[in-house]
Amino acid sequence: MKKIIHFIEDDKAIAELIAFLLKEEEYNVSIYTNTKVYKEQLFSALPHLLIVDVKLSCDDSLEMCRTWKLDEVTRDIPLLVTSAYEGNRTDERIVSADYFMGKPFSITEFLNRVALLLS
Amino acid sequence: MKDLFPRVTDRVFKEMFLASPLAGYICDKAGVLLVYNDAAVALWGRKPEIGLEKWSGALASYYADGRPMSLEAFPVARQSEADVTSDNEVIIEQPNGVRRNVLVYSRVLLDEKSEVIGSHNTLIDITAYKQQDSRQALLSAIVESSDDAIVSKDLNGNIMSWNAGAQRIFGYHETEIIGKSINTLIPSRLYWEEEHIIQQVKAGKNVDHYQTVRLTKSGHEIPISLTISPMRNGAGQIIGASKIAREISEQIRNEQLMKLNARKLETLYSIGKVISEKLDVKFIIQTVIETTIRASVADIGICSYWMKEGDGRITHSVAIGGTACNGNMLENPRRLQELLQHVFADRKIVRFDPLSTNKDMCTLFNDLTKSDILTINHCLSAPIYSADGELTGVILLGYVQREVYQGADDELIYNIASQVAVALENAKLFEEVNALNLKKNEFIALASHELKTPLTTVKGYLQILERYEINQIGQRFLGKALKQVDRIEALIAELLDISRIEAGRLDLYYETFDIGELILDVVETFRFSSTTHQIIMNDNPNIMVHADKQRIEQVLINLLSNAIKYSPESDKVYVAVETSDAAVTVKVTDEGMGMSLAQRGKIFTRFFRIEGTSKMPGLGLGLYLSKEIINRHNGHIDVESELGKGATFYFSIPYTQQDTDAVKTLFD
Incomplete structure (x- = not known):
């Protein structure tokens, strides 16, 4: 069975790129443009991995990451955070995330990390 | 008297005349000197020839005002014509030049028939008196012309004298104030002063430059400086006080x-x-x-x-x-x-x-x-x-x-x-300016981040392409494109770092690592990527340091890429590691263009580019960032160089940090 990956990213170009990459790797990928949209359909199906892109002081996504790692239902599901803002790396709401990846990243490194988190 | 008088003989009269302390002489009707006494000799300072000289025995005579007086004008000559006495004042001159003031008393001598037979003359020396008089006049003049108030008072405090200065300062005319109490001039609250002053005066003491306030006729209080001295009579008894008052309003105002x-x-x-x-x-x-x-x-x-x-x-x-x-x-x-x-x-x-x-x-x-x-x-x-x-x-x-x-x-x-x-x-x-600067930093940070997102996509697609089987030319061009993407990435990172430093938010993540190994890694990367230069490193010791590994790597990369970039004519770059008790020093030496003393002073400043290198890529931020990073590690970075003779850039950092807080903020 294909592993399910949910990806929250508002930049269409990146979303498209990542979707392409992950599909190539035989993952089942769903892209959501923001946390609000994602939350509305969250309980239809839980992913095996959640990837969240965090913008500069974007409270919604930061808060989302925090609750993800607090909620009994989701806390065991790996969380990968990507961000163009290195400063987010130290934000207390995402230090509990499983991995932080600064932009721009190498796709090899990205895919390796995804595979690692899903194993 | 009747009994006594007959006994008084001519001899006695003659004796009296000759021995008299008053200068006296007798002339005949024609004025010829007949006889004179010793006192006259003393006064004239000479012995005139008897029977020859006329009217006066003095060498020269003057009127009281100093005009020369002829012999004929001498009072004796004039008086002898009329039967009256005279007390004319004359100045006579002695042979030694000394002048004496004299009063001349001349009296005609008559015979039994009341015929004038001559004159009997007495000279009274008033020189001492005259001198006293002129001294007095001088003193009076000084007192009168003084700007200061000069006032005298008796021991009861009644005013005895009052000069023009006193009138000027206090406003009272002499006629209004003499006989009145000195208290007229003293504000009632200061009456005690006068008592004190009188005590001093009675004790024979002076009061010098006593600064106080006095009342004028118009009721104004004025600041004055007082000097008071006791006044004594001829017998030395204190009879009052003289008082000099100087108005010091002006002085005080100036002060x-x-x-x-x-x-x-x-x-x-x-x-x-x-x-x-x-x-x-x-x-x-x-x-x-x-x-x-x-x-x-x-x-x-x-x-x-x-x-x-x-x-x-x-x-x-x-x-x-x-x-x-x-x-x-x-x-x-x-x-x-x-x-x-x-x-x-x-x-x-x-x-x-x-x-x-x-x-x-x-x-x-x-x-x-x-x-x-x-x-x-x-x-x-x-x-x-x-x-x-x-x-x-x-x-x-x-x-x-x-x-x-x-x-x-x-x-x-x-x-x-x-x-x-x-x-x-x-x-x-x-x-x-501060607000604008802040906006600028915010803008740089925002722009850099915004650039990162599309860059991620570009880089991603290029990397995907790399994974496909494409021909050799395609691979070559892809490699070039990816290299340029890396450069953009590095530039964005530099800009971000600058905005962080400016905002005081360049965070350091301290960890313990082997700097020797890090240097080797970086050198290896350059050996691999540089087609122009050979990187020569002496040895590779293991040195553990507590520092921000990523930032130190950034400094190493900056120094090495500069060494290569600025020595295009050369093909070697040297890396050396030295250790001391407390710090590790890394040196990167090139054989390039070098720099002057003036350039060395500016090389670590922001946006500085050495002249003639503007065609070389870069923002002029690398060394500035390196310096900030090394400074934050409590280290030291510098350069040794001469123009045209290459350069050695070196930095040292302590093995451990005193303040090992995981995150330190710049300028805090």
Whole structure:
């Protein structure tokens, strides 16, 4: 069975790129443009991995990451955070995330990390 | 007498004449000298020839006013013609030049038939008396012409003499004051002084340069300096006191003026100094109001300043000080601005006296003053104008006492206000510059982040392409494209770092690692990527350090890529590692263009590019960043170089950090 990956990213170009990459790797990928949209359909199906892109002081996504790692239902599901803002790396709401990846990243490194988190 | 008289013989009379202490001589009818006594010889200073010289035995004679007198004009010659005596004053000159003042008494001698047979003459020496007289006249003249008041009084304090100076200073004419008590001149509260002075005088003591206050005829008190000496009579008894009074109003005024001017200068200087050092509006107005209150002895002071923000809003800053202030803040500075907006017109200073004439101002002061104790009755206000001439603030000084208020120096306060205007203008500009700088940093940070997102996509697609089987040319071009993407990435990272440093937010993540290994890794990468240069490294020791690995790597990469970039004519770069007790030093040496002393001084500054290298890529930020990073590690970075002889860049960092907090913020 294909592993399910949910990806929250508002930049269409990146979303498209990542979707392409992950599909190539035989993952089942769903892209959501923001946390609000994602939350509305969250309980239809839980992913095996959640990837969240965090913008500069974007409270919604930061808060989302925090609750993800607090909620009994989701806390065991790996969380990968990507961000163009290195400063987010130290934000207390995402230090509990499983991995932080600064932009721009190498796709090899990205895919390796995804595979690692899903194993 | 009848019994005695016959016994008095001619011989006795002759004896009396010759031995008399009064100079005397007898002439015949024609004036020829017949006989003279020793006293006459002493007075003349010579012995005139008897029977030959006429009228006088003196060598020369003068009138009392000093005109020469001929012999015929000598009183004896004149008197002998008429049967009267004379007491004419004459000056006679002795052979040694000494002149004597004499009174000449000449009396005709008659025979039994009452015929004139000659004259009997007496000369009375009045020289000593005359000299005394002229000394007296001189002293009187000095006293009269003196600018000082010279007054004498008896021991009861009654005025005995009064000169013109006294009249000038005190206003009383001599006729009005002589005989009156000296207390006429003394303010009643100072009567005790006179008693003290009289005691001193009675004890024979002087009172020197005693500064006090005296009353004039018009009732004004004037400051004077007194010198009082006891006066004695011929027998040496103290009979009164002479008193010299000098008016020192002018002197005191000058002294006060000098002190005042010195204080003014001091105030202006200290205000200028303080407010030019700081560019903070709140600090400036607080300092200014406190200094102004001190300088103008106000009970309360308010400095209000308003400025238009970029969006048209007006912000008010207010500082209040003074002993009368109750600690409240000005509730409605806007109201104050409105109140005073049109008050000044062309005037430098506007006085509200009494304050009660302006109800609004009254209320304003009442709100700020410990009103249960004090009432501010007078107010003085000075405008603060902006550079474009608009009223941008005011200084208000409130006074309880009228005298103090009247003494306030308009000019000083106006000058302070002008200085404040300049300082506040500077502070405003500084704040604007700061705000703009902050905006600039924010913009750089935002722009850099925004660039990162599309860059991620570009890089991603290029990397995907790389994974496909494409021909050799395609691979080559892909490699080139990816290399350029890396360069963009590095540039964005540099810009971000700069904005972080500027914002004081370059965070360091300390960890313990082997710097030897890190150096080797970096060198290996360069060996792999550089087609032009050979990197030579002496050895590869293991050295554990506690530092930010990523940042140290950044410095190493910067130094190595500079070494390669700026030595295009050469093909070698040397890397050396040295250790000491507390620090590790890394040296990167190239054989490139080198630099002058002046260039060395600027090489670590922001955006600095060595002349002639503008065609080489880069923003001029690398060394600046490296220096910041090494400084943050409490290390040291520098360069040794000569123009045309290559350069050695080196940095050292301590093995461990004193402050091992995981995150340190710059400039904190």
